[in-house]
Amino acid sequence: MAALNGKLTKRLVDNLGPGRHGDGAGLYLVVDPSGARRWIVRVTVKGQRNSKGAPLRTDFGLGGADVVTLNQARERALEYRRMAKSGLNPRYNAKREIPTFEEMARQVHIERLPTWKNAKHGQQWLNTLRDYAFPKIGRMPVDSIGQPEVLMCLSPIWTAKHETAKRLAQRLKTVLDVARSAGFRDGENPVTAIKEGNVLPKVQVRRHHHDAMPWQDVPAFYAELSERSATAARALQFTILSACRTSEVLGMTWGEIDWDAQLWTIPAERMKGGVEHRVPLTQEMLAILEAMKALGGDYVFRGQKRAAPLSNMSMLMLLRRMGRDQYTVHGFRSSFRDWAGEAAGAPREVAEAALAHQVGSEVERAYARSDLLARRRALIAQWSKFVSGAD
Missing domain, CATH: 1.10.150.130 (Tyrosine recombinase, N-terminal domain)
Structure with missing residues (x-):
């Protein structure tokens, strides 16, 4: 039983930070930066040499710490050490338990x-x-x-x-x-x-399109929003003006805003396509941001708690309260896209870039490294003036 004792405890296994933590006798708990925890055992196989002629020392995985307990890891490590001491390589001789x-x-x-x-x-x-x-x-x-x-x-x-x-x-x-x-x-x-084998029946799936408000009706609706004081109204106004997704707007933090450059940079990890996206800020958008400053908090559009953003249902519920439940928040991106093509005559690549859509083949995108920021800034400024009724 002494062989099943070690330095680690269950509390340590659950709470140790990233790194390799020894239990003794070659058993280690490895904690990845992501927080994932797994067991490994390092053994030296008696009488066997590696390609350089040194004793054959090998690490073997024993499973994740969420499914293999500390005692189970010690038992498996002991089994591996016994085999290695006898000259047997655990890779080929260990009895493997089939996991559920x-x-x-x-x-x-x-x-x-x-x-x-x-x-x-x-x-x-x-x-x-x-x-x-x-x-x-x-x-x-x-x-x-x-x-x-x-x-x-x-x-x-x-x-x-x-x-x-x-x-x-x-x-x-x-x-x-x-x-x-x-x-x-x-x-x-x-x-x-x-x-x-087509064992399961074929299911006809109706494609769902986000219902978009006709772009001609957006200025009147935007004016209605201006009469409301709720944070959800400001967030929806900003969403319309920026043509961004709900999650991108509600997750916006103050550190993402460059006031001098009038630019909002959305990090790659918050983008659907996994690519950083720069959004030019118009005077109308900056005015909304200035108004939100007074509320404080980590997020621009904060919720009830200072450290949490507004609920992702808040803008949709606002649409319903205003009698526009036939439309969706995401649909305003389509409103912008229709306006850009029909009224502004914007080139396809500029309009799609404003929506953070990837256009063209992988090869084409590899050569088209510019995000067309200057041209997008002009288009978004034109959209902002149209929506807000500014001269």
């Missing part, structure tokens, strides 16, 4: 956290599996999941929640693909077999 589907999914989630734009997207990925897969197949060994088990998850929601079901299918496929790559499964992925 939930264990595998949570490990995949941890490993992919750094690839998501933000924690919310990563959590949504896991929540889909938590809600629709874990209750049915979460406790099953990952090597025992076939087409019937996948259909248990997909069939109940395939027609009623088709978009959710498609996302669930993709996430099931990813987990099972990773399990096969790790040596826990053999054969074809059952999700692929179900798709190629």
